[in-house]
Amino acid sequence: MKYIIIYLSLFSILVADINISGDARFRPRYDLKVNGDESSTGDMYYLYRARINLKADIDDGWFFNSKIGTNGTAGMAKMGTVYGDDIAYSYKPTVSFMELYFGHSDEKSGLYAGIFPLKNNPSLDLHYYPSNLVDIPFALFNNGTVIGTAGYETLFNKRLNWFVSVDLNETNVEKDIEGNSTELSDYETVGFDMIFNISNVSLTPRFLKSFGGNDDSFLPTTYGMDVSLPKLSGFSSGFSYYLSSTNGSEDDAGHYKANHMRVSVNGPIAKGKLKFFYDIANMSNDNNEDDKVSYMWLSYNYTLYKGEKGEFTLNPTYRLQTGKNAGASNFDEDFTRSKFEVTMQMKFK
Numbered sequence: 061m062k063y064i065i066i067y068l069s070l071f072s073i074l075v076a077d078i079n080i081s082g083d084a085r086f087r088p089r090y091d092l093k094v095n096g097d098e099s100s101t102g103d104m105y106y107l108y109r110a111r112i113n114l115k116a117d118i119d120d121g122w123f124f125n126s127k128i129g130t131n132g133t134a135g136m137a138k139m140g141t142v143y144g145d146d147i148a149y150s151y152k153p154t155v156s157f158m159e160l161y162f163g164h165s166d167e168k169s170g171l172y173a174g175i176f177p178l179k180n181n182p183s184l185d186l187h188y189y190p191s192n193l194v195d196i197p198f199a200l201f202n203n204g205t206v207i208g209t210a211g212y213e214t215l216f217n218k219r220l221n222w223f224v225s226v227d228l229n230e231t232n233v234e235k236d237i238e239g240n241s242t243e244l245s246d247y248e249t250v251g252f253d254m255i256f257n258i259s260n261v262s263l264t265p266r267f268l269k270s271f272g273g274n275d276d277s278f279l280p281t282t283y284g285m286d287v288s289l290p291k292l293s294g295f296s297s298g299f300s301y302y303l304s305s306t307n308g309s310e311d312d313a314g315h316y317k318a319n320h321m322r323v324s325v326n327g328p329i330a331k332g333k334l335k336f337f338y339d340i341a342n343m344s345n346d347n348n349e350d351d352k353v354s355y356m357w358l359s360y361n362y363t364l365y366k367g368e369k370g371e372f373t374l375n376p377t378y379r380l381q382t383g384k385n386a387g388a389s390n391f392d393e394d395f396t397r398s399k400f401e402v403t404m405q406m407k408f409k
Contacts, residue, residue: 077117081409084110085136089401096394109136111158121166125176127159134200158203163211171211177204178223178251182339186304186320187249187268187282191388193320193341194355195381195397208248218254225249228272247272247279260290266302278306278314295327316345316387332362343387351391353383370408377401 087107094100111129118124129135130153137153163172178184180199189197198204210223228247235241251268264286270279284302300322308315324337339355359377366372379399385391 079115082112083407085405087403092398094396096392106139107136121164124162129158131156168214173209175207182320183266183302194339220254223251245272262288280304280306297325299323318343335359345387351386353386356380372406375403
């Protein structure tokens with residue numbers, strides 16, 4: 061009995077710094093798409109997901125973080141949809157590591173590696189998804205994460221955040237039987253940001269640059285800034301502007317220039333919180349000149365229950381996209397896509 065008590069005591073010590081939490085969502089959505097030629101589709105469907113977080117702290121700043129969920133668009137599955145060879149009514153979503161990283165962090169610096177999240181912002185949409193530009197593609201298709209290494213350093217009392225994402229692994233050197241060799245570098249992206257507070261205004265400049273391939277590869281460089289303005293009557297507001305372009309000249313196939321601007325307003329109304337932002341993006345390349353697309357998000361998050369162990373919320377949302385396929389030969393400036401949805405979410409901890 062003495063040893064059992066000792067083992068249980070040791071187990072409680074070992075798991076004391078392990079935290080398990082998660083969330084579950086159910087989202088009915090009506091999705092209306094209207095093309096420039098006046099053809100259209102309308103679809104009512106149901107999305108769902110569940111995610112489990114497991115975090116461990118082994119003292120002195122060493123940590124491990126993970127998130128398990130479905131590696132689909134926004135981590136969600138659609139009811140009654142056939143995936144692969146499955147039968148629609150019998151399909152069950154598969155589970156993947158959505159986040160999986162470990163490292164060390166303290167007040168001055170941090171370093172970690174694996175699948176880690178990046179704070180969602182328009183520079184990531186513009187850099188990683190120039191063919192989409194709007195409709196928060198980085199959050200939807202990357203699920204807000206990249207694979208690689210990241211960290212931060214404290215410089216002049218400011219935190220410089222950085223990351224290196226491994227976007228595509230290549231065979232770096234390949235020789236044929238005649239001794240001719242081909243060299244390719246892995247495709248990687250580096251990113252930096254730092255927050256500056258000037259009075260009640262917060263500035264966050266960001267810089268991203270991709271490398272890899274060979275001398276003929278067209279890879280983007282993206283830079284710009286987020287600006288957060290002082291609160292007014294409990295509402296916070298801000299705007300951002302980013303530019304992105306590839307190497308090469310305007311006449312090169314594969315070269316493009318793009319920009320993205322966002323204005324946003326968030327604040328409490330009654331027992332909930334209003335969220336609004338509006339995006340405008342432009343793309344120019346060897347196919348098209350100044351293709352414009354836009355996107356609007358309007359939602360209201362209402363908390364039905366909140367306790368020590370979790371909460372349950374309702375979030376009606378309206379999203380509107382105008383224009384699609386910017387920079388492509390089939391650019392449709394008159395295209396619209398409207399999404400009407402209500403997200404029911406439970407969080408537990």
